[in-house]
Amino acid sequence: MTSLSRTRVLALVQAGGAGSRMDVLTRERAKPTLPFAGVYQLVDFPLSNLAHSGVTDVWVSVSFQGSSMEEQVANGRPWELDRTRGGLRLLMPQEGTGGLDEEGFARGNADELYRRRRQVAAAGADVLLVMSADHVYRYDFRDLVEAHLDSGAECTVLTTERPLDQAGDHATVETDEGGGTGRITRVEAKPxxxxxxxxxxxxxxxxxxxxxxxxxELHRELGADADAGDSGLGDFAEHLLPRFAERGRARALPLPGFWRDLGRPSRYLAAHREVLDGDLGVLDQPGWPVLTQQPQRGAARLRAGAEVVDSMVGPGAEVAGRVVRSVLGPGVRVAAGAEVHDSVLFTGVVVEAGARVHGSVVDRGTSIGRDAVVGSPDADLEVDEGVTLLGRDCRVGAGAHVPAGARLEPGSSA
Structure with a gap:
């Protein structure tokens, strides 16, 4: 395996997207700060992988709800990136740096690379690693750097296999060797x-x-037809990767093990159900822990009469009711007589006596009153429309009914 000590590697973690498909859960936060498995945030996974891989020069680009990202990354301390040379650097949208198509919010991850091109060139790195901030996986980036340098490629794309009915949600990659490896011959954006x-x-x-x-080169070709403030490059699979494939020096490398995109409610809930069944080689790996920025809390408390089945219970939580195949974040309270099934509850959610929660994702600070019903045990959780979403600081009144698939905006009442 290549040592990174003699190779200057710069990582750019793209954390700027609004995450519109997660609806009310990302109204007031950047999508990469969404919780996962009770005690982590999505951005923890790429940053932890980088830290364990020995990559110490890391840029995190932010735009939408940037303050939530700034709070979560804590200047890089959890990943030992708070240092004088290198370390973690937050990149905010640029102003006064050039033309209109270089300022403000990026219109896609390739558009952002165009806007950052001068900074990338000035950094003088041998390899630039670019990654999204909202996927769950474990990976040693030294393997990617080694394969990239050994092949002499201009770009090397990590690939993973998904069921055919889900592949269209992503950029598909075809190669001369098949199996997600070899020279890339075709890239399609969400076909x-x-x-x-x-x-x-x-x-x-x-x-x-x-x-x-x-x-x-792409900007010269596409910029004239793009809207003001847009370079025309869009997302990386629209023009950037296809152009590298045309040049003949784009390679693919399979990513082993578990990888999930949690950008839709059904996939977000499904990934939690998967980790409830086992570690999947991501969460509890000796020597490769997921590092995070979380306040210290006491241990969870399970009161007399509590029933917790195939679930995760975060620190500071208190359970006196019934919790089945669910994930409870820090400080969640489930009262006696309340039930939570197939759901994810964020920090500080309160479920009062007699209330029932099914197939839901409930944002932090929300309270669900006595005998209220949220979601349905008959909901189809394989589709986004079947998952119930409650935004931050919602209030569900005593005896109220929130139907399956409903969305409550942050701070609203039902």
Whole structure:
């Protein structure tokens, strides 16, 4: 395995998206700060992988709800990235740096690379690692850097296999060797009829000079027809990766093990059900812990009469009722006589006596009153419309009924 001590690796974690598909859960937070498995946030996974891989020069780009991201990453302390040289750097939207198509919020992850191209060039890195901040996986980036440098590629894309009916939610990647490896011959952005089950895991190693050359070339071709403030590059699978594939020096490398995109309510809930069944090689790996920024709390308390089945209970939680196949975040309270099934409850949620919660994701600070019903045991949780979402600080009154698939905006009442 290549040592990174002689290779200058710069990582760019793209954490700027609004996460609109998560609806009310991302109205007031950046999607990468969504909780996972009770005590982590999504951004913890790429940052922990980078820390364990020895990558110490990390940029995190933020835009939508940037303050929530700033609070979560805590200047890089949990990942030992609070240092004088290198370390973690938050990149905010740029102002006064150039033309209109270089300022303000990016219009896609490739558009952002165009806007950051001067900073990338000035950094002088040998390899630029670019990754999304909202996927759950464990990976040693030294493997990617080694494969990228050994092959002489201009870009190397980590790939993962998904069921054919889900592949269309991602960028599909075809190669000359098949199996998600080899020279990339075709990239399609979220095709309606996927030709392969192999998709981009949204982790790419670039030759920085080649990247700058290609994004500038694409901007010359596309910028004139784009709206004001838009470079025209969009997301990486629309123009950037296809152009690298055309140049013949784009490679694919399979990512082993568990990888999930949690950008939709049904997938978010499904991933939690998967980790309830076992670690899946991600959460409890000796020598490779998931590092996070979380306030210290006391142990969870299970009161007399409590029943907790196949669930995770976060620190500071208190359970006196029944919890089945659910994840309770820190400080959650489930009163005697209350039931929570197939749900994820964020920090500080209160479920009062007699209330029932089914197939729901409930944001922090929300209270569910006595004998209220949220969701339904008959809801189809395989589709987004079947998952009930309650935004931050909602109030569900005593005896109220929130139907399956409903969305409550943050701070609203039912």
């Amino acid at each position: 309606e009829e996927p030709r392969t089950t192999w998709v981009a895991a949204e982790v790419v190693a670039y030759d920085p000079a080649a990247l700058v050359e290609v994004v500038e």
